[in-house]
Amino acid sequence: MARRRGSVWVAAVRTPVGACSAVLLGLVVALAVLAPLLWGDVAAAIDTDAIGQAPSGAHPFGTDSLGRDILLRTLVATRFSIGLAVLATAIGVGAGVVLGALPSVLPRWAGRLLTAVVNIAVAFPGLLLALFFAVIFGVGTHGAVLAIAFAMAPAFARLVQTLSASVAGRDFVDAARISGVGRTRLLVRHVLPNIGEPLLVNATIQAGAALLAFAGLSFLGIGVQAPDYDWGRLLREGLDGIYVNPAAALAPGAAVVLAGLAFNLVGETVAAVVGVRTRPGKRAAGPLPAPRPAAAEPPADDAVLVVENLQVAFPGPHGWTVPVRGVSFSVRAGEAVGVVGESGSGKSLTALAVSRLIERPGVVTADRLEFAGKPLADASDRELGTSLAMVFQDPMTSFNPARRVGRQLAEVSERHHGLSRRAAFARAIDRLAAVRVPAAARRARQYPHEFSGGMRQRAMIGMGLMGEPKLVIADEPTTALDVTVQRQVLRLLARTREAEGAAILLISHDIAVVSQTCERMLVMYAGRVVEDLPTAGLPGAARHPYTRALLATTVDLETDRDEPLAVIPGRPPEPDRVPAGCAFAARCPLATDRCREEDPQLEPTPDGHRVACWHPHEPAVGVLSGQSREEGAA
Structure with missing residues (x-):
């Protein structure tokens, strides 16, 4: 893990922002350490013969x-200026963490009072807060440090409160x-460690401020x-x-700007490493793995979707991970195909x-990928x-919570059909009514949070019907819905x-x-x-x-409640650790040496049927449901 984190830091520093921040920060730190030692006495020396001189070869910025x-004097002031800024930041961050965390520990009334005070600040x-505290703590270095620290603390406390919540x-x-x-x-062991990374990023940026x-x-x-003296003086x-x-x-002035820029760029680099505003970068994953040859059945003439040897790969620090490898199938017009x-x-x-x-850096390849007779x-x-x-799995996250449902549906017709705003909204109401949303005209003017889970799922299907779809892909459309609503959604499909x-x-x-x-039905395992x-x-x-093992785990009204539920022993392999041979061999009671060495097509x-197995079951005519389940469980 340490090596992986180190490689992430190296990759971040190699970016333009990371390289610039590293150079600037290194320069600032070097000056803070070395400048007083090298030029401290010379910078403090008074020369009455050189008072108020203009820039020259001996004095590039004058005297x-x-x-x-x-x-x-500017170079020597680096240590004092940076040291005071870091000290003020440390005090301010510490005070902010305490103020932000105390409401979780104090009694309810005291916590609410402290939160109100922080909100006012x-x-x-x-x-303005810094000037106010400077008057309280007095003029001078110590007063300025405390003034800036306590002026910074309320905003940091608000951040801690928000993240803690x-x-x-x-x-x-x-x-x-x-x-x-x-x-x-609970606060120290479970809450604060899980919000430490964004606090670190914010603290780095606050040092520049x-x-x-x-x-x-x-x-x-x-x-x-x-x-x-410091840079301000x-x-x-x-x-x-x-x-x-x-x-x-x-x-x-240039020193203040460059040092502040260094702190802010370091904050951006830290943010990229810890996951805040992370941008996918180039990874040395090597050449894309060659797709595994896969046999594909000839698609029907009326096939609306044809997929042959589909592969989805993602780069990683140790090579490519291929979670989808050699998938081939087709879907005919009007056909319903399930994937389990x-x-x-x-x-x-x-x-x-x-x-x-599939977004970058993911890579999709296929020998043939056609939709409605045209390459996708x-x-x-x-x-x-x-x-x-x-139709996505969670319609709550698929709808924009800040926009009304009807307007989101209407946007489809506005963009793809060229309808006017009024006509598109009227069609949205019609589509909501078509998917059995009650009071469609009123519901179209409501926000997603005002819909129930089942109604949001219907609205999501209605969005798909704004056009004239030839194919509806429903990804877990009944997840987290009760049985009644699940049945309604399936009937709607x-x-x-x-x-x-x-x-x-x-x-x-x-x-x-x-x-x-x-x-x-298509049964998928290990991609x-x-x-x-x-x-x-x-x-x-x-x-x-x-x-057969999946079917054995299915519970229905005829399942014997006195018997333990059937399970499939073991677990599927990780996408980057798919073994040689058949991926199911480690969990299969029928596996042989051939299964562990050769991958069946x-x-x-x-x-x-189409089956990828060296020892497929040969179903007998009239096999009873219970008997087949016992064999699958075995």
């Missing part, structure tokens, strides 16, 4: 009113609270006092003689690849927007298929839902289709041991 070299500009509702915090963990220990604030106070004469002295020597203010499998089997990634929603890569967004509909003539690609963990809704079979003969027609069978 001050006592004949001291301005450039050397945040409402005031930071510079986002973590406090997590399940692991509730579990710790139920187990009897006290408030203070503290540097500018300190320079401002010294410039106003209430910060550093003689004989000490040098800037004031330079401006006092700006008509005689304009360059005198240039050196401390455990979590991580590649179902959703396959759907996203078909929908062209050549299809325009307009064509996909009117012919392909996607069936009605959509009948009314619009659209094909359905239904992705689900629930094999019972797929068997009741679809005509054909591959291991069986393609009709649902009419289930469960006795299943040939692959994995399919998806081959057609005499009864119209």
Whole structure:
């Protein structure tokens, strides 16, 4: 883990922002350490023969009113200026963490009072607060440090409160609270460690702000006092003689700007490493792995979707990870096809690849990927927007919470059909009514949070029907819905298929839902289709041991409640650790040495199935449901 984190830092420093921040910060630190040692005495030496000189070869930025070299004084002031800014930041961050965390520990009334005080303080500009505290703590270095620190603390406390609130509702915090963990220990052990990274990023950026604030106070004469000096005091002295020597203010001003820029760029670099505003960068993953040859059945003439040897790969520090490898299938017009499998089997990634929603740095390759008789890569967004509909797993996150539902549906027709704003909204109301949303005209003017889960899912299907879809991809559309609403959503998909003539690609963990809704079922395991079979003969027609094991775990009204529930032993392999041979071999009771060494291809069978197995089950005529389940569990 340490090596991986180190490689992330190296990659961040190699970016333009990271390289610039590293150079600037290194220069600032080097000057802070070395400048007082090298030029401290020379910068403090008074030369009455060189008072107020203009820039020259001996004094690039001239001299001050006592004949001291301005450039050397600026370089020597680096240690004092940076040290005071870092000290003020440390005090301010510490005070902010305490103020932000105390409401979680104090009694409710005291916590609310402290929160109100922090909110009032945040409402005031930071510079005004710094001036106010400077009056309280007095003029001078110590007063300026405390003034800037306490002016910074309220904003940091608000950040801590916000981040703590986002973590406090997590399940692991509730579990710790139920187990009897006290408030203070809960805060220190469970809350603060999980918000440390954004606090670190903000603290780095705040150091630059503290540097500018300190320079401002010294410039106003209430910060550093003689004989000490920092960049702000040098800037004031330079401006006092700006008509005689304009360059005198240039050196401390440039130092303040460059040091502040260094702190801010370091904050950006830290943000990229810890995950805040992370941008995918180039990774040395090596050449893309060659797709595995996969046999594909000839698609039907009326196929609306043809997928042959589909592969989805993502780069990593140690090579490519291929979670979808060699998937081949087709969907005929008006056909309902289900895709089942455990979590991580590649179902959703396959759907996203078909929908062209795999984002960089992911790479999608295929021998053939056609939609409506046209290569998917050549299809325009307009064509996909009117012919392909996607129903996502969680409609709450798929709808924009800040916009009304009707306007979001209408946007589809405005962009893809060229309808006017009024006509598009009228069509949105019509589509909501078509998917059985009650009071569609009123509901179209409501926000997503005003819809129930089932109603949001219907609205999502309605969005897909704003065009004339030839294919509807439903990715776990019944997840987290109760049985009644689940049945309504499935019926709605069936009605959509009948009314619009659209094909359905239904992705689900629930094999019972797929068997009741679809005509054909694709079973995926470890990124591959291991069986393609009709649902009419289930469960006795299943040939692959994995399919039969899934069916064995399905519970229905005839399941013996006195017997333990069937489970599939073991777990699927990680996408970057798929073993040689059949990926299911480690969990399969029928596995042989051949299964562990050779990976079977998806081959057609005499009864119209396709199965990738060296030892497929041979179903007998009239096999009872219970018997086949016992064999699958075995």
